[in-house]
Amino acid sequence: MPDKQPMYLTAEGAAKLEAELEDLKGPQRLAISRRLRDAIQMGDLSENADYHKAKEDQGFLEGRIQELEFMFRNAIIIEPTSGPKDTVSVGVHVTVQEAGSDPEVYHMVGAKEADPRAGKISHESPIGLALMDHHVGDTIEVITPGGKIKLKILKIE
Numbered sequence: 001m002p003d004k005q006p007m008y009l010t011a012e013g014a015a016k017l018e019a020e021l022e023d024l025k026g027p028q029r030l031a032i033s034r035r036l037r038d039a040i041q042m043g044d045l046s047e048n049a050d051y052h053k054a055k056e057d058q059g060f061l062e063g064r065i066q067e068l069e070f071m072f073r074n075a076i077i078i079e080p081t082s083g084p085k086d087t088v089s090v091g092v093h094v095t096v097q098e099a100g101s102d103p104e105v106y107h108m109v110g111a112k113e114a115d116p117r118a119g120k121i122s123h124e125s126p127i128g129l130a131l132m133d134h135h136v137g138d139t140i141e142v143i144t145p146g147g148k149i150k151l152k153i154l155k156i157e
Contacts, residue, residue, distance in 0.1 A: 008090045008110030008123065009075045017112075021068045024061055032058045071112060078110075085156045088131045090123050095155040096131070103154055106131075127151070 009017070032054060039051035078091035088094050090108050097103040107120045108131065114122035121128045130142040131153070139152045 007071060007075045007112065008078055009071070010078050010091055010107075010109055010113060011080065013109060013113040014072075014075065014077050017068055017071065021065065021072075024065050024068070028061055032061055075110075086135055088134050088153065088156055093157045094131055094153060095157075096151040096153055098149055098151055108132075 035054040036051065036058065039045075039048055039054050042048055042050065045051050080091065085092050088108060090110060093105055093107050095103050095105045105119055106127070108123055108128060109120045111122040111124050114120055114125065116125075123129065123132055126144050127142050130140045131151075134140055134153055136153050136156055139150055142149050142151060
């Protein structure tokens, strides 16, 4: 089996995914089973659109449950640590500044939690990769889809 990159989740992200998994395994599964039961009671399944839609939805639900369970079996949960942080790693907040622009704060997260609009960037993204293992005061060069940029690391928390 080929080596695979570790899957990182912050404690906050793991809690959200755990809540989603509980919802899918409980209320969502129950709702789908009710829909299926109701559709089956209508009779002829070959032309029953409600039945076919419920079966399709059940497949997506079970697929998502399997995906989440796989994630939890293989994830490395990053717990917040106290004390000084001197190196960019998954789980930290890093403040960077491009020359002539305002500083920006990024929360370094695993790929499954990335949400750039919310300031959460993956350690596998171009900027995330470039920031990893650097220190306050370092200036890094990043090749992004928009071109080459230079970022100075101002703070790591």
